[in-house]
Amino acid sequence: MKETQTIQNQTKNTQTTERMSGSEAIIKCLLAEGVDILYGYPGGAIMPVYDELYKYQDEIHHVLTRHEQGATHSAQGYARISGKVGVAIATSGPGATNLITGIADAQIDSTAMVCITGQVGSHLLGSDAFQETDIVGISTPVTKWNHQITKASEIPEVFAKAFYIAKSGRPGPVLIDITKDAQFEEFDFSYEKCTGIRSYKPVPNTNEKDLKAAAELINNAKKPMVIWGQGVILGEAEDQFKAVIEKAGLPSAWTILGASAIPSSHPLNVGMVGMHGNYAPNVLTNECDVLIAIGMRFDDRVTGNLATYAKQAKVVHFEIDPAEVDKNVKTDVAVLGDAKESLKALLPLLNKNSHSEWHQKFKDLYKIEFEKVIKNDLYPTKEGLTMGEVLKEINIQTNGEAAIVSDVGQHQMIACRYADFNTTKSNITSGGLGTMGFALPAAIGAKMAAPEREVVMIAGDGGYQMTIQELGTIFQQRVPVKIVVLNNEFLGMVRQWQQLFFDKRYASTEMVNPDFVAIARGYHIDAKKVSKRNELKDAVKEMIDCEGPYFLEVRVEKEDNVFPMIPTGASVSDIRLE
């Protein structure tokens, strides 16, 4: 890191140039942007850059993943836990196309990521050359920005722009495609960080009138309710957010990506909204008089049927991306701008309040949910293990300090519902795209970015096998992630839908699984399988106490369902408890 700082200062303060190849310039750009780790996979069209990585291996750590998709998810995990830009690198053709799922995931979940792809020589472009693919064309709809470099002299400016665009405003993925001849070409290198682009305004101006109007609505509300999203975390506005809700006494619910911005145990935290969210915030969305949305985008999984969503409420929307305002839910007051600055400015305009009667409603509904759902999930009396009790045990053994990296499906909903989050940036999951296979590589990136944190990956038996090859990366890099597979021998969420909406026709959802423990051990990862309640506690403890990576398979009840549930097309207040 010290090296990086020096280079950064040099490039900032001097305009001296140095003659070098395009590929060496790429490394210099990465160092100037503070990149210490990148995830990738070599191949023909990116070999000159890998040759430079070899020379610079003391300054920049390249992690060889086992598939390029793994590289993107690792870069995402890295970015999500650290707030820095994740970097993935791959060759042209299949290397580049394998990045697409991760890029699409980062785009919809607003994750800052820079992807670098090699490309065939510029004289071969458009000739259907070996491993040529139009990755700029392919990635256009799923990137915040992309660019193809055909001349080495473009490298510094394009890289500076890429990092600036990826991180600023509403973050997102950027792809840079570099032809092989540009990697070899020599030129006079100098680097200057990007500080602005005339056609791009990352943070819209906040209008004081809007802030006042928002404050007035909140001050006059009898039954206000907040729904916050990842904007609070991305904007590092956790403290300002807490101050606002505490002063005005606002019951606050979170979207899946907003989780962990304030601790789970905070008295104003009323749980998750959405399809498998908590009962009270879903039902009371349709009873509140002012709905305050902060850094969230009214995803369909959050709103259910829009025609019956919060129609009685005035809607205030704090948002950095003007395109999100009125996109799904019509707002009465939209406060554009950065969450941290807006909330800071809002605080003095708010009256102190407690809304204790209104809070009681959330508590009453929680009791109903506890009796019907939570009790059975966390304190089951039936024989089979539930996913919920595994989460409860992880909470106990980690004191709620772990970062939970979940995959997609039933276990993900259970993890988000029941994990204790004491620290921000602790819930790393694929929310918008719902990418099965996300968790294992994302956990690698998260653990490498935050080695001081306990990182527990939780996946189902389906998603785990989509990127199971990344066990190789864990083994080679000795990344001490804790891997928990909740095995119900089904693609559980699809099976649940088949049970509820397709008359139990379990089409292609039953899984015949391999010996997961043997596979983990094949990679020299300590591994254990449990299927009985009395084994669970010791197994989780052994996993957490283990210094290296650890694999734990828990055989859970085969046909458990996740409730509450808002069926597709239903209203949030018609959420089902059973």
Add this chain to the structure above:
Amino acid sequence: MSEEKKLYTVSIYTENNIGLLNRISAIFQRRHINIQSLNTSVSEIEGVSKFTILIRVSEEQIKKIIGQIEKQVEVIKAYYHSEEDTIYQESCLFKIKSDLLFDERQIQNIIKESNARIVTVNKEFFVLEKSGRTQEIELLYRELSVFGIMQFTRSGRIAVTKDEMKISTMLEAFQH
């Protein structure tokens, strides 16, 4: 807001970059919206390109689309206008057999009345150019199609607005 579909002209001021056309057309494609016409050109500002796109959508849709377009890093500003807000022209070329020009008296009258212009005449064919509003071009097409048209092509709509578009002020603000 009105759900009724109307014809809107979208004006987009952008940086001149490879791939931006793809990025903008993807916004329409994703929403299953057919672009009726599209024109790209230089604009009144040096180094700034202008897209003029014609689509039939509801006002609610167009507002969201403008938001998505403006979100693109290399888009400086996007506007939408209804028919009444713009002064527009379209342009078209007809290639017609030269014999007809002499055999069919009617054609000469049509050319005169429509204010079309003969670009070139040779033994085999003549080329007719007409600029005007959509209906005028449609009318001319109908009238000439009776006699047989060898080739026909029509440009995208180009439009200027009656009101000012404050794009220059925006760019100046960035310089300071």
